[in-house]
Amino acid sequence: MITAKKVSKEYSSKLALDGVDLSIPKGSIYGLLGPNGAGKTSFIRIMNQITAPDKGEVYFGSELLQPRDIARIGYLPEERGLYKKMKVGEQVLYLARLKGLTTNEAKSRAKEWFERLEMSGWWDKKVEDLSKGMAQKVQFVTTVLHEPELLIFDEPFTGFDPINTNLIKGEIQRLNENGATVIFSTHRMESVEEICNHIGLIDNGKVMIEGDLLDIRKHYKNGTFAFTTRTAVSDWGPHEVLSQKEDHMGYRTVLKSSEFPKELVITLSEKESLVAFEEVLPTVSDIFIEIVKNGPKPWNHE
Amino acid sequence: MSNPIFLIIQREFLSRVRKKTFLLVTLIGPLAFAALMIVPGLLATMPEDSKQIIVLDEPTLLLPHEGKEQYTLEYLDPRENDLELAKELLRDSQYDALLYIPSGENWDPDFIKNNILLFGKEDPSMEMQGYLDYLLEEQINKAKLLKNGVDPEVIAQIKTNVTIKSFTLGEEGTDEQSAVPIKMALGYITGMLIYFFIFFYSVQVMRGVMEEKSSRIVEVIISSVRPYQLMMGKILGIGLVGVVQFIIWIGLSGILYTVISTFIFPELFAEQAAAGAAGNPAGDMVGLEVLDMLRSIDFTTVILGFTFYFFGGYFLYSALFAAVGSAVDQEADSQQFMLPVTIPMILAIVTAMNVIQAPNGALAFWMSMIPLTSPITMMIRLPFGIPLWEVFLSGAILVGTFFTVVGLAGKIYRVGILMYGKKVTWKELFKWLKY
Numbered sequence: 001m002i003t004a005k006k007v008s009k010e011y012s013s014k015l016a017l018d019g020v021d022l023s024i025p026k027g028s029i030y031g032l033l034g035p036n037g038a039g040k041t042s043f044i045r046i047m048n049q050i051t052a053p054d055k056g057e058v059y060f061g062s063e064l065l066q067p068r069d070i071a072r073i074g075y076l077p078e079e080r081g082l083y084k085k086m087k088v089g090e091q092v093l094y095l096a097r098l099k100g101l102t103t104n105e106a107k108s109r110a111k112e113w114f115e116r117l118e119m120s121g122w123w124d125k126k127v128e129d130l131s132k133g134m135a136q137k138v139q140f141v142t143t144v145l146h147e148p149e150l151l152i153f154d155e156p157f158t159g160f161d162p163i164n165t166n167l168i169k170g171e172i173q174r175l176n177e178n179g180a181t182v183i184f185s186t187h188r189m190e191s192v193e194e195i196c197n198h199i200g201l202i203d204n205g206k207v208m209i210e211g212d213l214l215d216i217r218k219h220y221k222n223g224t225f226a227f228t229t230r231t232a233v234s235d236w237g238p239h240e241v242l243s244q245k246e247d248h249m250g251y252r253t254v255l256k257s258s259e260f261p262k263e264l265v266i267t268l269s270e271k272e273s274l275v276a277f278e279e280v281l282p283t284v285s286d287i288f289i290e291i292v293k294n295g296p297k298p299w300n301h302e
Numbered sequence: 303m304s305n306p307i308f309l310i311i312q313r314e315f316l317s318r319v320r321k322k323t324f325l326l327v328t329l330i331g332p333l334a335f336a337a338l339m340i341v342p343g344l345l346a347t348m349p350e351d352s353k354q355i356i357v358l359d360e361p362t363l364l365l366p367h368e369g370k371e372q373y374t375l376e377y378l379d380p381r382e383n384d385l386e387l388a389k390e391l392l393r394d395s396q397y398d399a400l401l402y403i404p405s406g407e408n409w410d411p412d413f414i415k416n417n418i419l420l421f422g423k424e425d426p427s428m429e430m431q432g433y434l435d436y437l438l439e440e441q442i443n444k445a446k447l448l449k450n451g452v453d454p455e456v457i458a459q460i461k462t463n464v465t466i467k468s469f470t471l472g473e474e475g476t477d478e479q480s481a482v483p484i485k486m487a488l489g490y491i492t493g494m495l496i497y498f499f500i501f502f503y504s505v506q507v508m509r510g511v512m513e514e515k516s517s518r519i520v521e522v523i524i525s526s527v528r529p530y531q532l533m534m535g536k537i538l539g540i541g542l543v544g545v546v547q548f549i550i551w552i553g554l555s556g557i558l559y560t561v562i563s564t565f566i567f568p569e570l571f572a573e574q575a576a577a578g579a580a581g582n583p584a585g586d587m588v589g590l591e592v593l594d595m596l597r598s599i600d601f602t603t604v605i606l607g608f609t610f611y612f613f614g615g616y617f618l619y620s621a622l623f624a625a626v627g628s629a630v631d632q633e634a635d636s637q638q639f640m641l642p643v644t645i646p647m648i649l650a651i652v653t654a655m656n657v658i659q660a661p662n663g664a665l666a667f668w669m670s671m672i673p674l675t676s677p678i679t680m681m682i683r684l685p686f687g688i689p690l691w692e693v694f695l696s697g698a699i700l701v702g703t704f705f706t707v708v709g710l711a712g713k714i715y716r717v718g719i720l721m722y723g724k725k726v727t728w729k730e731l732f733k734w735l736k737y
Binding site (some may be wrong): 045048049050070073075076077079080081082083084085086094095097098099139142 | 306309310313317321513514517518519521522523524525526527529720722
């Protein structure tokens with residue numbers, strides 16, 4: 001859907017993006033992750049053609065990104081707002097028409113969305129009379145109303161209350177199932193881990209790692225296993241125990257093992273003590289910390 | 303897909319025109335304007351309460367002058383009264399003031415003029431003093447003339463009042479009567495109108511930009527349209543509001559003036575006209591002369607010039623103000639950038655009088671070439687008839703500068719609107735030009 005090739009962008013001697021190569025697959029839910037100031041917003045603004053890259057190219061599909069592609073993108077920026085004095089309905093129509101919809105198209109689609117998100121009575125309200133949560137729903141509708149093929153959300157869940165967060169996560173997944181490609185950009189990596197299937201990790205304007213989330217997590221697995229036992233077990237043999245705590249199922253012990261701990265699994269299940277066993281994959285933040293500390297782990301193409 | 307710039311113009315225009323304050327300002331504007339025209343006239347003719355003045359005229363200098371309707375003079379007999387008695391009398395009477403004219407040793411006019419006293423129950427008004435000064439000077443002059451053996455009648459005959467009729471030399475022997483006072487008024491009023499328009503609406507552009515920035519909608523908008531389109535749409539939309547408001551004002555002011563002058567205070571306006579006529583020895587000629595003068599003004603140039611500088615000035619300044627608005631977070635921070643932007647305009651207004659007095663002087667010439675002052679200064683000069691090449695040169699410079707400034711302002715704007723929580727310095731603004 002989006003392919004970036006060697007994209008660089010400099011702001012008054014600070015390199016915001018340094019030769020970024022990214023490819024965002026069509027139909028994916030893509031997490032653009034990295035700490036604050038990593039260059040995420042710079043890259044998003046280039047995709048939205050708010051700024052142009054100093055070097056490199058960005059492709060939309062198979063063609064170079066061009067002005068008319070704006071209508072195919074829906075963008076919810078981190079710094080978002082609405083005209084306070086304008087009525088909700090007018091505002092939604094205005095923003096939709098700026099994206100190229102006709103008044104009638106915009107009106108009928110807006111009515112549909114307003115009904116779906118239970119906002120029907122809001123049409124003639126002024127934005128300044130809305131609560132923050134209500135305004136967020138309006139913003140979401142304005143982002144998706146023109147049925148974009150690519151949806152970009154920058155720090156989407158900061159400032160959204162939990163009910164709206166769930167509602168909107170659900171709507172985004174539905175849009176994705178209907179074919180839209182979705183990009184989430186956030187520094188809170190854990191917040192999107194469960195819904196993203198692709199990620200790109202950026203730090204200091206450079207891509208650290210990119211690809212299918214599951215593949216990456218598998219690639220970075222480091223022999224961590226979790227055993228949940230009915231009673232507390234103290235003897236774990238030669239294995240290094242990372243943590244132990246009691247939870248609703250019993251006692252959970254996380255340990256390191258250089259190979260699959262087959263012996264332990266057999267012994268514990270014979271004692272009928274074993275309730276659950278799993279291999280623990282590293283979280284995105286674990287991977288991020290690992291890469292920052294030790295550099296990216298090379299892929300072995302065996 | 304319709305051009306988004308029209309959508310932006312439409313929104314900017316409608317969102318302002320539909321506001322209650324627009325209606326209010328639009329309706330109150332002409333009222334204020336009409337009041338400006340009428341109230342001074344009304345005040346001038348409003349009579350002060352008439353005052354009664356008692357005069358202790360020892361040298362019988364004024365006697366038997368009775369004063370005028372507003373200030374009546376009544377005389378005390380100097381043989382029976384002195385200053386102290388007269389003061390007592392003033393205190394216990396309904397009189398308002400006491401004028402004391404001492405005779406001195408031998409009725410020396412120079413002694414008298416230095417020793418005249420005026421006592422009032424309240425502070426005597428400037429107008430009353432002025433009137434009495436005038437009366438006394440007249441009488442003392444007469445007394446001096448008589449003393450030197452000159453007949454005052456002769457002096458009155460010698461006194462001459464010169465009226466020069468000035469003409470501008472026409473090209474084919476059609477000399478036109480020049481109309482300096484009318485040109486002055488026309489230049490000044492149109493110049494002021496441009497100043498007012500530029501300032502009022504450019505600041506609205508700045509506010510609009512700041513509103514979009516502080517409400518954080520701007521990034522949503524510029525992901526749909528170019529920042530440049532948003533800026534130009536705003537400038538054009540607000541300019542359109544200004545034009546509409548201006549046209550309504552002119553129309554309403556005219557109607558209001560007509561209504562008031564013909565129905566509400568007809569006698570006042572008749573009086574003003576009569577007073578104007580009486581002030582001129584050839585009263586009935588005034589009307590014709592004014593017509594002649596008006597004919598000497600090239601109204602086509604003035605109207606075309608007004609329209610051009612009206613818009614040219616507004617576009618130039620509103621682009622600058624848009625850049626200022628984009629660079630700051632709060633209105634309070636805008637001061638440091640606004641001041642340098644507004645100084646040229648203020649300079650143009652401050653020098654307006656000098657320009658009027660010498661419309662073809664060096665100051666006038668250069669100020670009407672510099673694009674930041676030319677809309678006002680050139681407008682002030684236009685009614686005086688300016689060489690065409692100067693007008694075109696000034697216009698070309700203005701247009702050229704406009705495009706340069708819009709380009710630069712657009713660059714600052716593009717960066718500024720996305721820059722939050724940062725106090726911007728001049729140095730940074732210049733850096734943004736290179737982004």
